[in-house]
Amino acid sequence: MREVFQQELQDVQERLAEIAALVATAIDRATTAFNDSDVALAEQVIADDAKIDHAAQSLDELAIDILARQAPVARDLRTVVSALRISASLERMGDMAEHIAQLARYRFPEKVVPKSLRSTFRDMGALDVAMADKLARLLLTEDVTLAEEIRDEDDRVDELHASVFDAVLGETWKGATIDTVDATLASRYHERFADHAVSIAKKVQYLATGDWVGATAE
Amino acid sequence: MREVFQQELQDVQERLAEIAALVATAIDRATTAFNDSDVALAEQVIADDAKIDHAAQSLDELAIDILARQAPVARDLRTVVSALRISASLERMGDMAEHIAQLARYRFPEKVVPKSLRSTFRDMGALDVAMADKLARLLLTEDVTLAEEIRDEDDRVDELHASVFDAVLGETWKGATIDTVDATLASRYHERFADHAVSIAKKVQYLATGDWVGATAE
Numbered sequence: 001m002r003e004v005f006q007q008e009l010q011d012v013q014e015r016l017a018e019i020a021a022l023v024a025t026a027i028d029r030a031t032t033a034f035n036d037s038d039v040a041l042a043e044q045v046i047a048d049d050a051k052i053d054h055a056a057q058s059l060d061e062l063a064i065d066i067l068a069r070q071a072p073v074a075r076d077l078r079t080v081v082s083a084l085r086i087s088a089s090l091e092r093m094g095d096m097a098e099h100i101a102q103l104a105r106y107r108f109p110e111k112v113v114p115k116s117l118r119s120t121f122r123d124m125g126a127l128d129v130a131m132a133d134k135l136a137r138l139l140l141t142e143d144v145t146l147a148e149e150i151r152d153e154d155d156r157v158d159e160l161h162a163s164v165f166d167a168v169l170g171e172t173w174k175g176a177t178i179d180t181v182d183a184t185l186a187s188r189y190h191e192r193f194a195d196h197a198v199s200i201a202k203k204v205q206y207l208a209t210g211d212w213v214g215a216t217a218e
Numbered sequence: 219m220r221e222v223f224q225q226e227l228q229d230v231q232e233r234l235a236e237i238a239a240l241v242a243t244a245i246d247r248a249t250t251a252f253n254d255s256d257v258a259l260a261e262q263v264i265a266d267d268a269k270i271d272h273a274a275q276s277l278d279e280l281a282i283d284i285l286a287r288q289a290p291v292a293r294d295l296r297t298v299v300s301a302l303r304i305s306a307s308l309e310r311m312g313d314m315a316e317h318i319a320q321l322a323r324y325r326f327p328e329k330v331v332p333k334s335l336r337s338t339f340r341d342m343g344a345l346d347v348a349m350a351d352k353l354a355r356l357l358l359t360e361d362v363t364l365a366e367e368i369r370d371e372d373d374r375v376d377e378l379h380a381s382v383f384d385a386v387l388g389e390t391w392k393g394a395t396i397d398t399v400d401a402t403l404a405s406r407y408h409e410r411f412a413d414h415a416v417s418i419a420k421k422v423q424y425l426a427t428g429d430w431v432g433a434t435a436e
Contacts (some may be wrong), residue, residue: 057435064299064434071289081282084299088306088436169396178387180398188403216282217275218306 005070012066012083015059017139019090020200022052024132026097027193031125034100034186035118039108045101052094056087063087078212082203085216086139089196093132096193103182112182114175117167124160124190127153131197138201142208147201157194161187223288230284230301233277235357237308238418240270242350244315245411249343252318252404253336257326263319270312274305281305296430300421303434304357307414311350314411321400330400332393335385342378342408345371349415356419360426365419375412379405 026045033042063083066072072080104112113121131153138146164187167173168180175183199218206214244263251260281301284290290298322330331339349371356364382405385391386398393401417436424432 053436060434060436061431064295067285067299068291068295073286077282077286081285081302084302085306088303091436165399168399173395177391177395177398180395181383181386181402184399184402185406188406213279216278218271218278218309 005066005072005076008062008066008070009076009079012059012063012080013139015055015062016083016086016090017136019052019055019059019087020132020136020139022048022055023090023093023097024129024136026052026094027100027125027132028129030097030100030104031122031129033104034112035122035125037104037108037111039105042101042104042108046098046105049094049098053091056091056094059087060084075207075210075212078215079207081216082207085218086200086203089200093193093196096189096196099189100186103186107178107182112186114179114183116172116174117164117183120160120164120167121186121190124157124187127157127160128190128193128197131157131194135197135200138204142204144205144208147205150197150201154194154198157191161191223284223290223294226280226284226288227294227297230277230281230298231357233273233280234301234304234308235354237270237273237277237305238350238354238357240266240273241308241311241315242347242354244270244312245318245343245350246347248315248318248322249340249347251322252330253340253343255322255326255329257323260319260322260326264316264323267312267316271309274309274312277305278302293425293428293430296433297425299434300425303436304418304421307418311411311414314407314414317407318404321404325396325400330404332397332401334390334392335382335401338378338382338385339404339408342375342405345375345378346408346411346415349375349412353415353418356422360422362423362426365423368415368419372412372416375409379409 026048029041030045032038033045063080066080067077070076131150134146134150137143138150164183168175168183173180203215206212244266247259248263250256251263281298284298285295288294349368352364352368355361356368382401386393386401391398421433424430
C-alpha cells in the first residue's frame, strides 16, 4: 500500500514537471510572438493553453483520487495539497503566456512593442522561460538551489517590470496610448508569471525542508 | 463522528463567508480611496489585507486538519478541496483591492482617476462590492440564484472593463501617460476581482448541484 502510494506521489510530481515544461514552451513562444508580431505563433500559444488547462485538471483529479483512496496524513497530505496548489499556479502561468500572445494577436499586423522596449521584454521573457525550466527540474529533483535561483531571477524580473514603468512614464517616451496600455499589461503578465514560479518554488522548498505549513500556504 | 464532521464543514463555510465579507469591505474602501484619492483609507485597505491573508491561511489549516482527521471521500472530500480553492480565490480578491489602494497611495496627492472615467470606476467598484456581498451570502445559503446574479454582474464588469480601453484609446482621451497606466491596471484589477468571484460562485453551484468535478476544477 505504502509502495503504491509513493509511486502515485512520484507520478504526481512527474506530471507537475510535465506541465511546467509545457508552460516554459508557452511563455517562450508567447515572448517571441509578442516581440516579433508573429500571429501564427500567438495563435498556437492560445490554442495550446487548453492542453495546459486539461493537464492541470487531470492532475487535480489524480490528487483528489489519492486523497480519497489513501487518506494521507502529515507530510504526505501536505505533499498532495501542495500539488493542488502548484497545479493551480502552473495553470495561471499558462494563462499569462496566453494573455501575452493575445496582445500580439490583437495588434497584428501592427507591432506590439516599441523598439525602445524590445530588449526589456526579450529579457523578461528569457527570465520567465529560465524560471519555468528550473521549476520543471525542481519538481523532479527537489534540488533547493534551483529554488534560490528562481528567486534571484524573480528579483530581476521585478527590476525589469519597474523599468517598463520608468520608460513609459519618462520624458522620452514616444509611444502612442495603445503602446502604453500594451506595455503595461505585458509587463504585468510577465511579472505575475514570475511570481507564480516563486510561489511554486517556495512550496517545493518548504516540503523538502520540512516546513509543512509553508508548503500548503497560498 | 459524522455529526462532528458536519459541524466542521459548517465552520469552514462560515469562515469562508467571513473572509468574503472582509473582501467586500476591502474592495468598497479601495474603490473610494481610488476615486477620492483618500490616502488614509488606502493605507487602511493595505494594512487590512494582512487580516484577509491570515484568515485565509488559518482556514486552510483547518481544512487540511479536517482532511487528516476525517479522511473524507466523495462529496465531502470535494467540499473540503473546494474550500481550499475558494480561500485562495478570496485571498487574491483581497490582493486586487490592495493593488487598487496602492495605486491611490502612489499617486497621492494627485488624483488617480481622470474625471471622464470616474463614474466607470465607481460602477465597477459597486459591482465588485455587490458580487463579494453575494458571495458571502451564497457561501452560507448555497442559494444558487445568487451565483447567477454574480455571473450577470461579471458580464457588466467585463463591459465596463472594455469601455475603459475604449476610453483611453479613443480620440478624445486627454489623460497623461500615467493616467493611461493607472486606468489600465485598475480596470484589470477590478476585472480579475470579478473573475475570482465567478469562479467561487461556480464552485458553490457545482457542489449544490452535484457536479463534483466542476466543484474542484480550477
